[in-house]
Amino acid sequence: MPRVMVLYGSETGTAQDVAEFVQQHAFNRxxxxxxxxxxxxxxxxQLLAQCSTVVFVVSTTGDGEAPENMRNSWRSLLRKTLGPQWLAGVRVAVFGLGDSSYAKYNAVARRLQARLLQLGASELIDRGLGDDQHAYGYFGALNPWMEKLWAAVLQLYPLPEGVTVDDSPKPIEPRYSVIVHDAGAQEVQQAKLLTPGMDSSSFYAPPSTTVGREKGIYLAPVVVNKRITAEDWEQDVRHVEFDISENSSTTEPPFRAGDIAVVYPENVTGVDDMLQYVKLSGDTAISINAADGSKQFDLPSPITVRDLFAKYLAILDDMIQAPYYFNSQTEEYQWDKPDAIDNAYLTDSQTSRKRKEWLEEQLQDPE
Structure with missing residues (x-):
């Protein structure tokens, strides 16, 4: 078993990013x-009890629920047959990702830590809780937590004599390969015609095999969509009403507690700027694959670059810390040093809430 095992539970990929950040810092040591x-x-x-040091990075999704890719293992940890000494000798460190504006803030990390201790594990360091409401996002808690983590780990596994730690940001190997097709949009249209269940006209329409009360999904038109926050307030909160009369039944309610509504967003701005940035026509057809061939994406293939930017990539999201690549030593200092967070080194004129939209950052320094 490795000296350090990093396990993550991630719904949208953020916890996985943090876990990979932890792994890279372990390599640096x-x-x-x-x-x-x-x-x-x-x-x-089978193997958790055989580990010596385990770092858990987990997010909280929904109403305090565990991410999809850790639910089975969480249920396994809850088995009553596991005794209070099952994890004796295993050192654990838990970091959670959450949003303190929600009632069940970081519930998954809290529950996980409590259960690990019940099973006999010992804490390597105190639990860390990242908060998306922090001015620096989850890095406001992650950076100081990482300082404590590596101080504790190096007590267990000291550096070889003469070796120093180098946490300077480094370029990362590409994770994905992009294939540009010559036929362009025509090839994409042909793929739509040949792919069963692939709607050739609407990104929003789910496959016909999933729609209907008996299949668990039905469609409802929006009849009210109005803003309920002041126009000069930074958050756009909406009151939305749906007409579900066609799906109502005299024998059962049209919905039950726990049902969800899915909203498919689309980037209405920034797409042309992105196309200019990557120097590609919106009609260019591409395919995206994992560089190591290990993943299949829930993404049409081929797809036009315009559809990719408009419907699948979060090009207008706040920029998160890019730990391994910077264009200048100034950027490296601002983003990577814990004292930059403590001293509010970044100014609001540089970032919004100490962060930036990804697209804005790229267009500012396109080289």
């Missing part, structure tokens, strides 16, 4: 056998 895995891809029931 000559812990080159450090491994990383989604919790459900790791045989928790």
């Amino acid at each position: 000559q812990l080159l056998d450090t491994q990383i895995s989604a919790m459900d891809e790791f045989p928790v029931a």
Whole structure:
């Protein structure tokens, strides 16, 4: 088993990003056998008790629920047959990702830590809780937590003599390969015609095989969509009403507690700027694959670049810390140093809430 095992539970990929950040810092400390895995891809029931040091990075989704890729392992940890000494000798460190504006803030990390201790694990360091409401997002808690983590880890696994830690940001290997097709939009249209269940006209329409009360999904038109926050307030909060009369029944309610409504967003701005940035026509057809061939994406293939930017990529989201690549030493200092957070080194004129939209950042320094 590796000296340090990093396990994550991630719904949208953020916790996985943090876990990979932890792994890279472990490599920087000559812990080159450090491994990383989604919790459900790791045989928790068989191997967790054999680990020596485990770092957990988990997010909270929905109403305090565990991410999809850790639910099976979480259920495994809840088995009553596991005794209070099952994890004796295992050191754990837990970091959670959440949003303190929600009632069940970081509920998954709290529950996980409590259960690990019940099973006999010992805490390597105190639990860390990242908060999206922090001016620096989850990095406001992650950076100081990481300082404590590596101080504790190096007590267990000291650096070889003469070796120093280098946490300076580094370029990362590409994770994905992009294939540009010559036929362009015509090839995409042909793929739509040949792919069963692929709607050739609407991104929003779910496959016909999933729609209908008996299949668990039905459609409802929006009849009210009005803003309920002041126009000069930064958050646009909406009151939305749906007409579900066609799906109502005299024998059962049209919805039950726990049902969800899915909203498919589309970037209405920024797409042309992105196309200009990547120097591609919106009609260019591409395919995206994992560089190592390990993943299949829930993404049409081929797809036009315009559709990719408009419907699938969050090009207008706040920029998160890019730990391994910077264009200047100034950027490196601002983003990577914990004292930059403590001293509010970044100004509001540089970022919004100390962060930036990704697209804005790229267009500012296109080279």
